[in-house]
Amino acid sequence: MKTDLEIAQQAKPEHILKIARKAGLSEEDIEYYGKYKAKVSLSAFEGKKKRGKLILVTAINPTPAGEGKTTTTIGLADGLSRLGKKVVVALREPSLGPVFGVKGGAAGGGYAQVIPMEDINLHFTGDFHAIGAANNLLAAMIDNHIFQGNELNLDPRRITWHRCVDMNDRQLRNVVDGMGGPKSGVPREDGYDITVASEIMAVLCLADSLSDLKARLSRIVVGYTYDGAPVTAGQLKATGAMAALLKDALKPNLVQTLEGTPAFVHGGPFANIAHGCNSVMATRAALALGDYAVTEAGFGADLGAEKFLDIKCRVAHLTPSAVVVVATVRALKMHGGMQKTELGREDLAALERGLPNLLRHVSNIKDVYGLPVVVAVNRFPTDTDAEISLVIEKCASLGVNAVLSDVWAEGGKGGEALAEEVIRLCGQPSAFRYCYDESAPIKEKIGAVVTKVYGGAGVTYTAEAESQIARLTELGFGGTPVCIAKTQYSFSDDMTKLGAPEGFSVTVRSVKVAAGAGFVIALTGNIMTMPGLPKVPAAERIDVDEAGRITGLF
Numbered sequence: 001m002k003t004d005l006e007i008a009q010q011a012k013p014e015h016i017l018k019i020a021r022k023a024g025l026s027e028e029d030i031e032y033y034g035k036y037k038a039k040v041s042l043s044a045f046e047g048k049k050k051r052g053k054l055i056l057v058t059a060i061n062p063t064p065a066g067e068g069k070t071t072t073t074i075g076l077a078d079g080l081s082r083l084g085k086k087v088v089v090a091l092r093e094p095s096l097g098p099v100f101g102v103k104g105g106a107a108g109g110g111y112a113q114v115i116p117m118e119d120i121n122l123h124f125t126g127d128f129h130a131i132g133a134a135n136n137l138l139a140a141m142i143d144n145h146i147f148q149g150n151e152l153n154l155d156p157r158r159i160t161w162h163r164c165v166d167m168n169d170r171q172l173r174n175v176v177d178g179m180g181g182p183k184s185g186v187p188r189e190d191g192y193d194i195t196v197a198s199e200i201m202a203v204l205c206l207a208d209s210l211s212d213l214k215a216r217l218s219r220i221v222v223g224y225t226y227d228g229a230p231v232t233a234g235q236l237k238a239t240g241a242m243a244a245l246l247k248d249a250l251k252p253n254l255v256q257t258l259e260g261t262p263a264f265v266h267g268g269p270f271a272n273i274a275h276g277c278n279s280v281m282a283t284r285a286a287l288a289l290g291d292y293a294v295t296e297a298g299f300g301a302d303l304g305a306e307k308f309l310d311i312k313c314r315v316a317h318l319t320p321s322a323v324v325v326v327a328t329v330r331a332l333k334m335h336g337g338m339q340k341t342e343l344g345r346e347d348l349a350a351l352e353r354g355l356p357n358l359l360r361h362v363s364n365i366k367d368v369y370g371l372p373v374v375v376a377v378n379r380f381p382t383d384t385d386a387e388i389s390l391v392i393e394k395c396a397s398l399g400v401n402a403v404l405s406d407v408w409a410e411g412g413k414g415g416e417a418l419a420e421e422v423i424r425l426c427g428q429p430s431a432f433r434y435c436y437d438e439s440a441p442i443k444e445k446i447g448a449v450v451t452k453v454y455g456g457a458g459v460t461y462t463a464e465a466e467s468q469i470a471r472l473t474e475l476g477f478g479g480t481p482v483c484i485a486k487t488q489y490s491f492s493d494d495m496t497k498l499g500a501p502e503g504f505s506v507t508v509r510s511v512k513v514a515a516g517a518g519f520v521i522a523l524t525g526n527i528m529t530m531p532g533l534p535k536v537p538a539a540e541r542i543d544v545d546e547a548g549r550i551t552g553l554f
Contacts, residue, residue, distance in 0.1 A: 136164065301364060
């Protein structure tokens with residue numbers, strides 16, 4: 001059996017100009033990054049209005065068994081294309097942290113991939129490097145401002161801005177810098193976040209123009225004065241320089257699927273510690289250029305889809321026409337308590353115990369958000385007919401169809417049945433609504449997500465979180481959406497509670513404002529904004545030969 005990388009390397013991609021023209025773009029609209037990648041000029045979308053239907057692909061809570069959300073997104077798009085529809089995909093860019101960590105690449109899999117796969121997973125067009133540079137420029141300007149006299153009276157103990165790097169490096173979570181004497185700065189406690197958790201990433205992904213990008217950058221709160229007043233990047237006069245670093249990163253990246261469907265791969269915030277969606281610019285471009293725009297949101301629907309719907313759709317005035325929830329029998333059996341080593345055998349009891357995880361996600365999309373939904377069962381060879389029938393039966397009890405998807409093995413052909421159901425759903429009425437009112441108090445919004453989406457009993461706040469919420473409300477930051485940072489493995493904030501736990505309380509330990517992004521972040525449980533590498537990182541298997549051919553990337 002060929003690996004994902006081997007399949008991608010043996011593909012014969014079309015020149016990116018041909019893909020651009022297929023999407024309705026001219027050569028003047030694109031900036032070449034070699035033969036198979038391009039940036040699309042922001043002017044290419046001026047005057048073009050939304051015409052397509054927006055399809056969101058989400059999933060159950062992830063397990064080591066795998067779900068295949070990005071693979072399904074790509075295969076669905078190719079399936080729609082095979083049915084004669086004009087389709088454009090909009091995906092996130094992979095982070096180097098998971099690529100070298102435990103998850104591997106994020107460009108799809110099998111015969112449902114975006115290419116060039118190696119480039120997309122490693123450096124790509126340099127967007128993440130630009131985001132990291134802008135983030136760290138602001139950090140340098142903060143410390144330089146203090147060193148040069150601190151005109152803004154910024155309290156070094158109350159700086160909230162972290163440096164960042166796009167790598168899983170737990171060693172950098174907490175550092176002390178400015179050591180070495182008076183010429184080396186002011187010593188203070190500091191820390192690093194992974195780049196995909198940086199507010200700069202969120203700002204870039206939510207901005208709808210260069211002017212909006214600059215306005216958002218200027219509003220970023222970097223810390224507080226000795227008197228407790230917020231200090232912004234605009235006050236530090238950092239906005240223009242950061243925007244200069246980000247001007248090309250703001251332009252969507254155009255690539256293609258293995259079957260030649262145009263794909264925008266742009267932006268990449270994590271959904272467990274950030275808002276988990278590709279850029280507004282790329283999504284709007286896909287909607288303007290295609291009859292169908294197929295996109296995905298990170299991790300399970302409790303994280304990525306919730307943030308897509310409550311944050312991105314609210315900010316960008318988007319309304320999905322249909323939602324796909326991806327699940328596998330294998331993953332559902334793990335939610336039912338089955339060990340990964342045993343997943344190859346039929347176990348209807350374990351599957352039935354795990355199915356409530358899927359059904360809660362489906363019910364949330366249907367009943368909380370009022371959207372048409374289909375379940376895509378990403379089929380594995382070990383799945384039995386009885387197991388598949390049980391999934392279909394349980395979904396039918398909610399009035400939702402479950403469709404088999406075999407896009408990993410068959411590409412777009414294996415996604416045609418799913419595509420047909422999506423087309424049908426797009427003709428159905430929807431009553432899209434948000435989970436909460438944006439103007440509600442911070443605690444009410446967090447409570448709404450916990451009880452309505454997670455299925456929890458309530459929220460517990462630490463004393464620090466209570467104080468932070470009170471202060472942010474006093475400063476006028478209470479009337480924004482909330483971005484809840486939580487483990488991706490469970491509906492709760494305890495990663496060991498699989499399936500669909502009930503009666504739990506989510507603990508909010510810290511709350512901070514991301515004024516540039518336009519939301520308040522609530523950190524729950526023991527979630528970290530800088531991941532660490534596993535005992536055996538994927539980086540140990542990656543290599544490159546004398547011809548420049550990469551191996552070990554999956």
